[in-house]
Amino acid sequence: MTIKAVVFDAYGTLYDVQSVADVTEDAFPGYGEIITQVWRIKQLEYTWLRSLMGRYQDFSVATRDSLAYTLRSLGLQYDDETFARIIDKYLHLDLYPDALAALSAMKDCKLAILSNGSPGMLGALVKNSGLERVLDATISVDAKKIFKPSPGVYALIEEVLQVPPAEVLFISSNPWDACGAKAFGLNVAWIERVTPEAMALACLESETLPPLTMFKILRTQMDELGFEPDHRIHSLSELPALVSAQRS
Numbered sequence: 001m002t003i004k005a006v007v008f009d010a011y012g013t014l015y016d017v018q019s020v021a022d023v024t025e026d027a028f029p030g031y032g033e034i035i036t037q038v039w040r041i042k043q044l045e046y047t048w049l050r051s052l053m054g055r056y057q058d059f060s061v062a063t064r065d066s067l068a069y070t071l072r073s074l075g076l077q078y079d080d081e082t083f084a085r086i087i088d089k090y091l092h093l094d095l096y097p098d099a100l101a102a103l104s105a106m107k108d109c110k111l112a113i114l115s116n117g118s119p120g121m122l123g124a125l126v127k128n129s130g131l132e133r134v135l136d137a138t139i140s141v142d143a144k145k146i147f148k149p150s151p152g153v154y155a156l157i158e159e160v161l162q163v164p165p166a167e168v169l170f171i172s173s174n175p176w177d178a179c180g181a182k183a184f185g186l187n188v189a190w191i192e193r194v195t196p197e198a199m200a201l202a203c204l205e206s207e208t209l210p211p212l213t214m215f216k217i218l219r220t221q222m223d224e225l226g227f228e229p230d231h232r233i234h235s236l237s238e239l240p241a242l243v244s245a246q247r248s
Helices: 017-027 032-053 059-073 080-091 099-104 119-129 156-161 175-184 196-204 211-219 236-247
Strands: 005-008 110-115 137-140 168-172 187-191 231-233
Touching: 005 156, 017 032, 017 080, 032 059, 032 211, 059 080, 059 119, 080 119, 099 236, 110 119, 110 156, 119 137, 137 156, 156 168, 168 175, 168 236, 175 187, 187 236, 196 211, 231 236
Parallel strands: 005 110, 005 168, 110 137, 168 187, 187 231
Antiparallel strands: none
């Protein structure tokens, strides 16, 4: 089946969530890395917990609440200005260096984002990063009032783009997201930015695992959920050739 739409996860796939580390370290010297990793882990956890509880609040709330949890857990004192400055980084996350070129090379397909992000967060992020000129749509889970990997969220792709799942290639670096998309019935390419071999080496190189290494163990390795992506790539730069092969 010809691929007519390529749909991307945003956070961790097109945008580097680790780029918040600069602002967290500036605000709390010596704590930047642990804040960055715990914040992201709890941010995702809160989306899953709220989905299971049936108590949806959008991603901006999950982002604020998970940061508040992180700072409180580390015993760090802060004022409203500092908190707002850290949160604001989520509207200015760094694009992965190969993102814009990869998307620009696939203009023959419909291109979209499907993200947990709230409409306001995603709109600002896309505009600030310059992706608005290459995307056909930015789709937020807010339309369904539940977070990924709920099947109803992935159904938004066909609702918005008018392209059936069999003709969609979904891209994510988040293993749980790749599994959710595959379970729904999409064609899936997983970006494996960190290999198990690299993880094994990182563990051997240090007696004490740094926070980033622990985060990578928990969030960058393929999950055991009974679903496998159709394609494994290592960077966004590999996508244009993959999509071209699928369309030929």
